[in-house]
Amino acid sequence: MSTTSTAAPVTVLLDATDDVAVTRAALAAHHPYAGRVTVHPAPATHDQGLALDILTALGKPSGLPGHRGIHGSTAWNTAAAWILALSVTRLTVLRAHLLNAGALSRLLALRKHTGVHLVAVCHARRLPTPMGTALRHVEHHTVFSDAAGDLLAPAPRTRCATPRS
Template sequence: MPLTVPPPSVTVVLDPGDDAIHTHTALAAHHPPSGRITLHPGPGTTSETGLAPDLLVALGKPPLLPGRFPGGRQPAWEAATAWLTALPVTRLTVLRAHRLTARRTMRLL
């Protein structure tokens, strides 16, 4: 009988005012060894694929993966998913999350 692991709980807190105090607090809380990751999405990107390298950087991993990959593969997301599973991440804070498209939000979740 396969073991099933319940999905982690998710808390979403939005700061549509981009309050500087919240941003500075989130950045100061970033500490990967303690499982606290603050994702700062790069400005000007709206693609779902563009969020994965930002997540890899937040995890302290290289954002660009060498090699060639077959069409339809998203190696940056595969790497980000693997690292999120392997590392003891307990809190992921996303700055300007209210500006993410629905597709990017769902992919991140």
């Protein structure tokens, strides 16, 4: 997989009041075949679990019947391949304030390799320390939920709504 340096700056969306409207808007914007994916990670997600959550949000399997599934780098490489194959342009991750350093590192590497615009929704008043550390050398900006504007707007439905077989 080749790396690209054209990734948009990371957007950190601070939702200080954990407003249900922010979560609903992010989930409503989810439409993989229109280039927008929203991930709602499972509780206590570690880096491998986040990759599997991304595959689930993409509507792609993370394992085969009778097989133990994919793990580690394979899960992240598979997620990257599907993001590129589906031409995903925006990846929104809810509950990003709960991600550990390993998950954040893998998520930022995924952004770098795919060029996807990463929107990390932190349901917190300020940037969590692990995220601040992870973003130290990454171009990013912070917006607040009351000023998010079109950030979580649904994607225009101009592309094929479902894959053709």
